[in-house]
Amino acid sequence: MSGASGLAVTPSPAIAAEYQRTRALTEALAAPLSDADATIQSMDDASPAKWHLAHTTWFWETFLLRDHLPGYRLYREDWPYLFNSYYEAEGARLARGRRGMLSRPSVGEILAWRAVVDEAISPLLARGDLAPLITLGCAHEQQHQELLLTDIKHALFQNPAGPPMWDLQTPAATRPGAVAWHRHPGGIALIGAEDGAGFAFDNEGPRHRVLLEPFALADRLVTNGEWQDFIDDGGYRTAALWLSDGWAWVNAEGVSAPLYWRDEKHFTHSGWRDRDPHAPVTHISSFEADAFATWAGARLPTEFEWEAIAQGHDALAGNQLDAAAPPLPKGGTDLFGDCWQFTRSAYLPYPRFRAAPGAVGEYNGKFMSGQVVLRGGSCATPRGHVRASYRNFFYPHQRWQFTGLRLAKDI
Amino acid sequence: MSGASGLAVTPSPAIAAEYQRTRALTEALAAPLSDADATIQSMDDASPAKWHLAHTTWFWETFLLRDHLPGYRLYREDWPYLFNSYYEAEGARLARGRRGMLSRPSVGEILAWRAVVDEAISPLLARGDLAPLITLGCAHEQQHQELLLTDIKHALFQNPAGPPMWDLQTPAATRPGAVAWHRHPGGIALIGAEDGAGFAFDNEGPRHRVLLEPFALADRLVTNGEWQDFIDDGGYRTAALWLSDGWAWVNAEGVSAPLYWRDEKHFTHSGWRDRDPHAPVTHISSFEADAFATWAGARLPTEFEWEAIAQGHDALAGNQLDAAAPPLPKGGTDLFGDCWQFTRSAYLPYPRFRAAPGAVGEYNGKFMSGQVVLRGGSCATPRGHVRASYRNFFYPHQRWQFTGLRLAKDI
Amino acid sequence: MSGASGLAVTPSPAIAAEYQRTRALTEALAAPLSDADATIQSMDDASPAKWHLAHTTWFWETFLLRDHLPGYRLYREDWPYLFNSYYEAEGARLARGRRGMLSRPSVGEILAWRAVVDEAISPLLARGDLAPLITLGCAHEQQHQELLLTDIKHALFQNPAGPPMWDLQTPAATRPGAVAWHRHPGGIALIGAEDGAGFAFDNEGPRHRVLLEPFALADRLVTNGEWQDFIDDGGYRTAALWLSDGWAWVNAEGVSAPLYWRDEKHFTHSGWRDRDPHAPVTHISSFEADAFATWAGARLPTEFEWEAIAQGHDALAGNQLDAAAPPLPKGGTDLFGDCWQFTRSAYLPYPRFRAAPGAVGEYNGKFMSGQVVLRGGSCATPRGHVRASYRNFFYPHQRWQFTGLRLAKDI
């Protein structure tokens, strides 16, 4: 198996249950959307909700049913062209920026396809040899659950009416105290996913030694209120705080606040709401995170520093998306589950990393250029999806994910 | 009254009937579309079907109900921002290229608005003083009926599956004979709509004298088969046939055939169908029309030449869209109703033309720059909408309308 | 012969003298420029001065020496690729936007080429059969003299230091009185160059009848002071004054004044100078001219109206560029020679116009799309180059020529 390391994956019935739970959550997240909501695409980076419903199904149909169920015939011969994302080995596909042209098939037709695939896949869920691949498929679908949420948020934001997707009240965040620091004495740390310790993506390994210098990591996230201080202090107008590419981006795009901020409000899945000054700031780019850290006299952590601290924490403690109705954001400041946290690390292969052959080998390795690593998972990350070794990655200017920051410093 | 000339408009009940017929046809045309179909926008030039349903209603609500029905309150205060097209006098509006982001309101919500407006407008339909404005509103809505059809065709074409909107069989066209010519001896012609002879847009007047040199106009349209000859003869690769801007366009866009052609087929509202060599060629740009005419040893007519010939013909004889289910294209080659015919005339004001004050004065006059005049109406033009003096206009590269050509020559 | 109509061209020695005068003026205009000045290209629309020196020479070498001097060998085999402008029939050529990359050949090398060509051409100047072609070549070179001046002005303007090309004092313009009007009763006018009446470009014919309605043409140009009034009255911020394409252009480009205006000054070939309120406004686009005319309660003339009035005036009376050192602008307001005057006419073929076969036939005809006609010549037009039938043409947004306006109105 290829896109994932970690062989000790327990087979059914745990896997069958995980499969069903994952599939059901995807559909639950899309349930409030009309066919039209699920069709629109707001930018090249984002995909329609409908497309996520279909692409995840394409993944199962291609890599499980087609490859492992003898005699399986594709539900529709022309749909792989529509719903392959980026797997060159799987052939030509619709240009990414044209996904919003798919008014057909409808959400209903895609749900019917999902049901057919779920039915057909049932006998495979018990096969121990397929367990790693099924676990990878679940992890893959969870990633698209998060993207479905962040992409539809961006799409609804384009509508001047700012329509809500649901109507949920976010509890007020607790006023955070002064930052306390997780201190680390430096030395050699073991970084990356441990073989046999459960599922991990291929890019989380091989586990290897990294030499750290003494450092400290903030025990909480930067808040909306602190970000407002940065703005009030002229942060977006002070060239000296910014990386050169960041300063060019700020000026070219006219950026003066996080995405989704307007006056005292910000846009949420529940429409325009008052911002909570004590909640963590989100929807910032890596450029903004870096400038803020410079302004604050601190810096971003490396991904290794972050992981060394996080190894002692339980990822499940965080505020992640659950099968029970989606409780997006509660406004905590935990290591896991409030927002993705920028590191200053570029997304690069670990020593001795080698991408697997074949289509699934395209999963992670080919993106190791020009992106930065984020850690920790967000309020839109499905529960159980992240762990201390988990590496997310985006281009430095992207900010439509729930991205925030946690400061670090040398000691 | 402003966007229209011609005061002799008969009031109700004829007008009330025209209003209802027009409103009903718009909804009939959109009926086969799902909410998602009606939401997508394939390019800046085109608008979602949903938007046409709403914009035409905005027109009635703004210029009739708001301006002439005391006490009328807008159905939704924030919808004019969404559904104003280009009337600067009516304030800010959604950028044209973002109309495809309106997954909400749904088609159902817009139909409900249509019903409310239709109900509210009822008492105004009998007012003689409003008759010109109502007639203008009907003509306006008819224009959007045609756009709805051409825009959704372009949108469905983006889908690799080429979904049909309906399933209609186009009867085979009759094999046309050699071109015969309408000959005109030249002299002074009266061009433009006659005052008092029924509704006309402001850009069709004032009626004025134009001096013509002797010329001849083909009695039929250029066909798909003839266009294939042009292609086979290297028409798209021969610089000498093209205007300079046209040659640049052909090379920049890689154009080698009319829009919607692929192999032996072309895309229609009924999906991919075989092309009929005897049917008129459509979906060509003005650049292509000009190059073809040069290749054929002929030229495009001026709009005045076209009108001088058309004055003797009955526009209602053509093959236009009717309230009875939409019979798009039958493949005739009439002056009226098969396809819009390019002229070599730039879209410019007639002598003593003056745009009316106020928002409705923006209807036509401000577009008199950089566009070319087309005449005759197409298979997608509602019956009764065109006449000999009717002037349509597009930019030289645009070709998503049912555009074709009829040759002319000096004699 | 092709690019020109008008056969009654007197052969040498008048032609030989005209040739020599023309060639000398080109070199005199370029004389103040360094090799670097003559190399730079400020935008795709403009060409380096060096390129004008070379392209005009390419024209002579190609169409006279190569085609008519037996045994002539090209000076450099690879230069036609560099110095052909847009003649498709003459083969591939350097992309227009890359002309500024030609640091070599140097100006000195090009002047050497010019001398060789001048020497070689000498025996051909006496041949009566070549007289029309030589006259065309002189007219062609005169056009490039004007472009050389307007292109280098634009190039020097890019330099923050605003370097002058020479240091000339423009005499103060006389304070103009209120506009008086040339009145015309309407009727049939003869428009276009008369056969046998001297050289004219092919696009000036055939001479033909045009029916005019009664109108009046202002007896003077609009001035800088009047333009300032337009600005002060919010002209650039009032959508209702603008054509739709013009309003889009104003907003996209942030236009708020004529090109070259800054504070109380404007950029000239003599560097930054105070603006003279009584001098004609120049360096405006057709969009701006149209908006001004609307603001002034007038309109632009058609090209036919302009020509009908101009037929009674002597083009040589104007303020054009002369062999004696270049006296750019004196600030008059004549029909001829102060600035090119926008008309509302699109640049289209006259009835029965037909482009000649071969390369020289590309001279004018293929540009008859999307451009507007200007009349009258400017202070940068060589003396003797314009006449009442002369048609210049540019795209509506272009304004790096000496463009201005003269109002018209219906009477």
Place this chain on the structure above:
Amino acid sequence: MSGASGLAVTPSPAIAAEYQRTRALTEALAAPLSDADATIQSMDDASPAKWHLAHTTWFWETFLLRDHLPGYRLYREDWPYLFNSYYEAEGARLARGRRGMLSRPSVGEILAWRAVVDEAISPLLARGDLAPLITLGCAHEQQHQELLLTDIKHALFQNPAGPPMWDLQTPAATRPGAVAWHRHPGGIALIGAEDGAGFAFDNEGPRHRVLLEPFALADRLVTNGEWQDFIDDGGYRTAALWLSDGWAWVNAEGVSAPLYWRDEKHFTHSGWRDRDPHAPVTHISSFEADAFATWAGARLPTEFEWEAIAQGHDALAGNQLDAAAPPLPKGGTDLFGDCWQFTRSAYLPYPRFRAAPGAVGEYNGKFMSGQVVLRGGSCATPRGHVRASYRNFFYPHQRWQFTGLRLAKDI
């Protein structure tokens, strides 16, 4: 002092000599260029040769004369606007992409300025406290010597005639044998410039420990012949070899060979020459280097691996540019001085790196985003400029430098 670490810089007379040598070499490199050659700019990434002559002088005038010579008056008040490169702290400046518009000042005027600055600076060269700053200035000017050479190469390449800058014969490279490998057992390496060991840029420190896994580094560079094998094997058409961004770049730009390759030739400072199959490949992007390494079953080294091996080698042994006429390239395959070698390391700050305050602090730190590290220096790098700790950096798609590659592998 700021842009540089390393305080143990010996003061004059060594420094005075270094200053004079550096200044003289810059002028020697520009000597073969005409004023026009030195003016043109081929792309935003490159600058005119003239600009390099001026910018390096601006650096001395600003940071030495203005800041440290009491009473010094700027040579020209308006030149800092023209010749500041990217120092935000030094105020507004000409847009990078408009540097090619500076036909004035001429090269002669800039050389005059250089002489004035050299004269004025003379008394400062003996001041021990300024030694670090002067050493930085010399290193800065050396960087621009290399850029001058690579930028003018790109500019001359734009000219279809492919003019040479000089005429030098490159000696044939020796046929390289099979790759041998520098093996490293792994462990903790000390990386970065040592304090007190001579000049280094700030980005080369602080010196710190890095943990290496066992690896091997090729003892020679990849050659043109090997690159041809990669091409012949379909390297540029095989998606599986490429990073995702690289594959997009190859397809968008139509890349199928290194920059400057055409048929059997490549463009050099001596014009179009035959390629030597035994010479190192140059002018490739990081994307190409990575794809080649994958194709070869190897990988790029990290910058730490490269440095660990290079610490045992003498940078002066390489083939760098010297005061004696510029002998570009000899075609060796040394660690130093043949071509810049891509690493897989992103350009990021070393632990405890902190940019200095003030303008000179902008020297390196603000570029630590989105770029990759290259090591080793090229045939265009001035002798004495590089060392084992030297870090160069470019964006992954850039390839107008003398960039090549050396393979690495795990052992």
